[in-house]
Amino acid sequence: MPDAAPVITLEGVTVLYGAQRALQDVTARFEAGAVGLLGPNGAGKSTMIKALLGFVKPTSGRMRVLGYDVAASPLPIRARVGYMPESDAHIPGMNAVSFVAYCGELAGLPRVDAMQRAHEVLFYVGLGEARYRNVETYSTGMKQRIKLAQALVHDPDLLLLDEPTNGMDPKGRDEMLALVRDLAHRKGVNVIVSSHLLPDVEYTCDHVVVMDKGRVATEGPIAALKQPRGRVYELRVKAAELQTFIAALSAAGLECHETDEDVMRVFVPGDGGARDIFTLASTSGVQVRHLRPSVPTLEDVFAHAVGEK
Amino acid sequence: MPIHDQGYRRYGGERAPHGRAWAVIASAGVRTMLRKRAFLGLLLLAWAPFFVRAVQIYAAANLPQAAFLAPTPEMFRDFLTQQNVFVFFIAVYAGSGLIASDRRANALQIYLSKPLLRVEYVFGKLAVLLVFLLAVTWVPAIVLLIVQVMFAGNFTFFVDNIFLFPAITLSAFIQTITVSVTMLALSSLSRSSRYVGVLYAGVIFFTQAMYGVLYEVTRDSGWSWVSFSANLSQVNAFIFRMRPAYDTPWPLSLLVLAAVIALSAVILERRVRGVEVVA
Numbered sequence: 143m144p145d146a147a148p149v150i151t152l153e154g155v156t157v158l159y160g161a162q163r164a165l166q167d168v169t170a171r172f173e174a175g176a177v178g179l180l181g182p183n184g185a186g187k188s189t190m191i192k193a194l195l196g197f198v199k200p201t202s203g204r205m206r207v208l209g210y211d212v213a214a215s216p217l218p219i220r221a222r223v224g225y226m227p228e229s230d231a232h233i234p235g236m237n238a239v240s241f242v243a244y245c246g247e248l249a250g251l252p253r254v255d256a257m258q259r260a261h262e263v264l265f266y267v268g269l270g271e272a273r274y275r276n277v278e279t280y281s282t283g284m285k286q287r288i289k290l291a292q293a294l295v296h297d298p299d300l301l302l303l304d305e306p307t308n309g310m311d312p313k314g315r316d317e318m319l320a321l322v323r324d325l326a327h328r329k330g331v332n333v334i335v336s337s338h339l340l341p342d343v344e345y346t347c348d349h350v351v352v353m354d355k356g357r358v359a360t361e362g363p364i365a366a367l368k369q370p371r372g373r374v375y376e377l378r379v380k381a382a383e384l385q386t387f388i389a390a391l392s393a394a395g396l397e398c399h400e401t402d403e404d405v406m407r408v409f410v411p412g413d414g415g416a417r418d419i420f421t422l423a424s425t426s427g428v429q430v431r432h433l434r435p436s437v438p439t440l441e442d443v444f445a446h447a448v449g450e451k
Numbered sequence: 452m453p454i455h456d457q458g459y460r461r462y463g464g465e466r467a468p469h470g471r472a473w474a475v476i477a478s479a480g481v482r483t484m485l486r487k488r489a490f491l492g493l494l495l496l497a498w499a500p501f502f503v504r505a506v507q508i509y510a511a512a513n514l515p516q517a518a519f520l521a522p523t524p525e526m527f528r529d530f531l532t533q534q535n536v537f538v539f540f541i542a543v544y545a546g547s548g549l550i551a552s553d554r555r556a557n558a559l560q561i562y563l564s565k566p567l568l569r570v571e572y573v574f575g576k577l578a579v580l581l582v583f584l585l586a587v588t589w590v591p592a593i594v595l596l597i598v599q600v601m602f603a604g605n606f607t608f609f610v611d612n613i614f615l616f617p618a619i620t621l622s623a624f625i626q627t628i629t630v631s632v633t634m635l636a637l638s639s640l641s642r643s644s645r646y647v648g649v650l651y652a653g654v655i656f657f658t659q660a661m662y663g664v665l666y667e668v669t670r671d672s673g674w675s676w677v678s679f680s681a682n683l684s685q686v687n688a689f690i691f692r693m694r695p696a697y698d699t700p701w702p703l704s705l706l707v708l709a710a711v712i713a714l715s716a717v718i719l720e721r722r723v724r725g726v727e728v729v730a
Contacts, residue, residue, distance in 0.1 A: 195564055197725030217469045217566045225564035231557035234548075235483055247475045248565040250466035259462060266459045278556075292561060297462035329459050 147209070149174050149300055149332045150194060155203030157189050164189040165200070166356040172334060176326035178343030178364070179336040180444060181353030187336040188228055190353070191302050195225055208300060221250060224293030228304040228336075230285050232277040232292075238264055239273040242291045249296035256295065263291045268317060283314040290321065300332045301325065307342055315342075322346045344440045352447040359447035367443045373415055374442065377406045378432035379423070390426045394418070399445045405432070407442060472567035476575025481582055484545050493544060497537035497587035504530055505598050512602040522599050524612050528691040530592055531622055535680070537587045538630055543651055545583050546634035548644030549576045550723065555642040563725035573635065573719050580631040589623035614692070622690045626683055629708050633679075636715030639722035655679055673698040682707045 150172035157165040165186045179187045192198045194207055196216040205212040207219045233241050239260050246256030264273040267287040272280070277288055286306065293301055306322060307315040323346045326333040337343050343350060344364065351361040360367065379387050381404065388406070391398050396418070397409040410418055416433060423430045484490050504526070510517035553559055562572050596616065600609050609615070633654065638647045662678035665671075675681035675697035685704035688695040695701065 192726050195725065197560070197563065217568070220564060221466070221469070221566040223564070225560070227557065227560045227564075229557050231561050233558050233561065234552040234556040244475070244479055245561065245565065247479075248472050248562065248567060250469070250471075250566060251462070252465060252467070255462070255464045262458070262460065293564075294459070296466075296565075325459070330461070 147174070148172055149208055150334070151206045152190070153204045155190075155193065155200045155205055157186075157193050157198055157200050159189075159198075163356050164198075165193065168203070168356070168358055170351050170358045170361055172351065173349050174332050175349065176323070176333045176335065176347040178347035178350040179334055179353065180338070180340065180343050180350050180440075181359075182338055182448070184355075185338075185353040186356040187338075187353050188304055189356075191225070191304055191334070191336055194302065195220065195223070221296070222299045224296065224298035224301045226289045226293040226301070226303045226306055228308060230282075231289060232285070234278065235276075237274050237276050238269055238280075238288055238291070241277055241288065242295050245292040246295040251296055259295050259297070260291075263294045264288075266294070267291045267321060282309040283311060286310055286314070286318060290318070294325075298331065300334070302334050302336070304336045306335060306337070307339065319345050340440050340444055350440070350443070352444055354448040360443065364440060364443075368438045368440065373410045374436045374438050375408045375410065375416060375419060376432065376434045376436045377408050377419065377430065378404055379406075379428050379430055383426075383428045387423065387426055387428045390422050390428070391419075394422055396422075397446070399442065407436065409442075409446075469566050470571070472565065473571040473575035473578065476562075476572060477578035477582070480549070480576065480579030484579070484583065490544055493537070493540060494583070494587065497534065497541065498591060500530065500533050501591040501595060504595055508595070508599050509602050512599075512604075522608060524615055524618075524691060525693065527592055527595065527615055527619060528622075528687060528693060530595065531588060531619070531626070531687065532684070534588050534591070535626075535683075538584055538626065539652075539655065541583050541587060542580065542630050542634045543648045546580045546631065547638055547647040547651065549579060549635060550638040551641050551644045551647045554639070559723065560725045569720075569723050573723055577631050577635055580634060581627055584627035584631060585623060588627060589620060592619045592623060618690045618692075622687045625686060625690075625708065629683065629712060632712050632715040632719075636718040636722075639719055671698065672696075675699045676703050676707050679711070 148171040152168050152170045155165055155168045156163065168186070168190065179190065181187050189198065193200055194205055194212060196212060196219075199213075208222055210219045212219060233244060236244065239257070242264060243253075243257040243260035246259050247253055251259060261270075261273065264270055267290050269284060269287050269291065272284060277285070280288060286308065290303070290306065293303075303322065307318050310318055319342055322333055322335060325331040326346065333346070335343055335346050348363060348365075349361070350364050350367065352359040377398075388398055391408060395411065397411075399407045408419060416435070419433065420430065507520045508522050511520040511522065553562070559572075563569065593616070596609065596619065600606060634647075634651055637650050637654070638644070640650070641647050658677055658679045659681070662675050662681055665674035665677065675685065676699045681697055681699070682704035685695050685697055685699055685701050686708065689701040
């Protein structure tokens with residue numbers, strides 16, 4: 143929905159924790175639909191969410207959520223926003239259905255409606271069978287689900303999910319991501335997914351805002367950001383020659399990122415191609431053991447945005 | 452079957468206007484406490500002195516031999532003073548975990564992400580304690596006054612001591628508000644309700660012990676303003692038109708209680724936040 147009004151806008155927002163600048167002059171817009179808030183730990187993602195909810199007050203700048211000014215209208219915003227915090231959070235001494243219904247009542251739903259919604263939402267997130275258990279007895283994965291349920295119970299227009307797959311096993315993680323994707327793409331709920339996990343964001347979101355060191359490194363539709371600004375190759379050389387060759391590539395203006403394996407990803411800008419890499423390898427006396435054309439991934443976008451090598 | 456196929460429906464029903472969340476918090480808190488059998492037992496026990504006084508009033512009204520038991524304004528003041536022990540235990544039982552447990556479970560960020568103000572959250576929690584403390588102070592004292600009228604069969608005592616109704620009300624409310632706000636502030640300082648209970652007991656007993664030491668050294672009961680309980684006693688004595696137990700002027704005691712409430716409010720303002728910032 144490129145023409146739709148943004149659900150969130152930030153203009154020159156700075157947040158200080160004492161002398162620490164958690165957000166530095168951040169200007170960004172979050173489009174309707176599913177937007178990933180991506181960045182390494184400490185990038186300012188959670189701080190941004192807490193500022194949007196009014197938990198922390200920016201020292202400068204303006205924020206608007208769903209058309210409301212955050213500083214002037216925090217309550218109308220919170221009535222239409224669901225927040226899933228990063229850390230474990232629940233109301234002590236309650237079973238799941240009471241907890242979720244209570245959250246619905248706090249959000250303004252009548253008691254009967256809140257209880258009905260609680261049952262529905264708990265089934266939706268996969269906790270239907272465990273809804274009469276005390277939340278304190280839940281596993282980590284179940285606690286993640288119940289946090290999503292309490293965020294959903296009052297039917298928000300915007301969901302703020304802070305690291306929604308934290309601590310979940312692979313199956314639970316897949317199910318959580320499927321839920322988030324379903325909410326955003328089939329149920330018409332705007333979703334902001336804050337995560338440091340690239341695959342999570344890539345699977346659930348259409349747009350991304352990449353944060354680094356309290357600033358927005360890049361933002362836009364994921365598909366557009368992944369458009370190649372040149373060509374990408376997977377490359378492997380002898381381990382002993384790796385650093386020499388990286389230096390040679392960088393000197394020639396070719397960007398390269400190391401991956402978890404022994405494979406590098408090399409970006410050849412403009413009209414260049416594999417021949418440039420072979421020429422450089424020949425000049426440097428490096429033996430190329432693997433070279434294969436590739437396509438840019440969100441990881442490349444992220445690495446490029448935050449300047450990782 | 453993927454779990455999301457269970458369905459999710461948008462909500463088209465009514466929503467309450469902002470400003471009522473405190474009542475939701477209060478009623479949930481009251482219900483939670485009333486589900487605890489031990490707490491119900493404590494509440495029933497706290498009403499035992501009421502029944503003793505009711506029997507006393509009945510005997511004085513109906514048995515000429517028991518005329519010496521006839522109710523006086525002092526009896527109502529003494530009744531409220533007797534209830535102090537239950538006020539203490541109920542405050543510790545029902546109050547120590549009000550915010551501490553929420554802090555332990557990171558519930559504050561859940562609460563404050565909903566459409567409610569911090570002051571609503573605090574007022575909702577405060578209301579839980581106020582309800583139970585008034586239920587063992589103001590309610591039985593007022594019922595005792597009604598019982599006196601019923602057993603006597605006339606309004607003579609009530610009319611002769613017309614100040615009793617406002618005195619009971621004022622005294623009970625000053626006590627319960629001071630105790631509740633203090634307990635709530637202490638509850639916001641820790642994640643452990645046990646620690647908060649110990650802290651509250653410390654405040655009550657330490658300040659009284661401090662006064663005891665000062666009195667032993669100076670032989671001057673004017674130091675009673677350092678004691679939480681003594682200040683309540685001084686204010687109560689003034690409200691009930693009785694001779695005060697200490698030499699501290701009642702306005703000073705009232706000022707100290709007001710300062711305790713103000714300090715508690717400052718603590719609550721700083722501690723009840725959606726995010727804890729450690730700068």
